[in-house]
Amino acid sequence: FMPSSFMSYAVDYDGDGKKDIWGSFPDVFASAANYLSSVGWKDDVTWGRQVQLPEGFDESLAGLDTKKKLAEWADLGITRFDGSELPSRDDIVASVVIPDDNEGRVYLAYANYDALMRWNRSHYFVAAVGYLSDRIRFPR
Structure with missing residues (x-):
C-alpha cells in the first residue's frame, strides 16, 4: 500500500x-x-479463466474495453482452456485479454479482473493474484 x-x-x-x-x-x-x-471485487464470481481462441480470432476484440456476455464469446468460438464449452451464464460479461500474443496465454477477464487491475495495471500481476485466489478458494 x-x-x-x-x-x-x-x-x-x-x-x-x-x-x-x-x-x-x-x-x-x-x-x-x-x-x-x-x-x-465480487465474491460470487471468479477473476477470469484461461481460454482458447478459435483459428482466425479477430484480435481487435481483445482488451478490457470490449465486454461481451459469455454466450457471445462462445458464439465467436472461444472455449475453456481444455476445449470444453464456456459456462452458459448470461449474467456475466467478460473481456478477452491477451497479455503475450495469441500463441501464449489468453484469458476471459471478469469484473474481478478489472478490480485487480485497479490495484496494479499489470496483466501478469492480475493473473498471478487470480490464480492464487483460486488456489485459496478451491485447493486441490
Missing part, C-alpha cells in the same frame, strides 16, 4: 489496536480484502 491507501484501507483485523500490514497476516489479508471490496 502507498501511504494514502494505507490510511484509507488498512484494517486492524487481529484486534491489537494497530493496523499492521507488515507484521500481522490477519491485518494484511483484511486490508487487501477491504481495498478490493472498495474497487468492485
Whole structure:
C-alpha cells in the first residue's frame, strides 16, 4: 500500500489496536480484502479463466474495453482452456485479454479482473493474484 491507501484501507483485523500490514497476516489479508471490496471485487464470481481462441480470432476484440456476455464469446468460438464449452451464464460479461500474443496465454477477464487491475495495471500481476485466489478458494 502507498501511504494514502494505507490510511484509507488498512484494517486492524487481529484486534491489537494497530493496523499492521507488515507484521500481522490477519491485518494484511483484511486490508487487501477491504481495498478490493472498495474497487468492485465480487465474491460470487471468479477473476477470469484461461481460454482458447478459435483459428482466425479477430484480435481487435481483445482488451478490457470490449465486454461481451459469455454466450457471445462462445458464439465467436472461444472455449475453456481444455476445449470444453464456456459456462452458459448470461449474467456475466467478460473481456478477452491477451497479455503475450495469441500463441501464449489468453484469458476471459471478469469484473474481478478489472478490480485487480485497479490495484496494479499489470496483466501478469492480475493473473498471478487470480490464480492464487483460486488456489485459496478451491485447493486441490
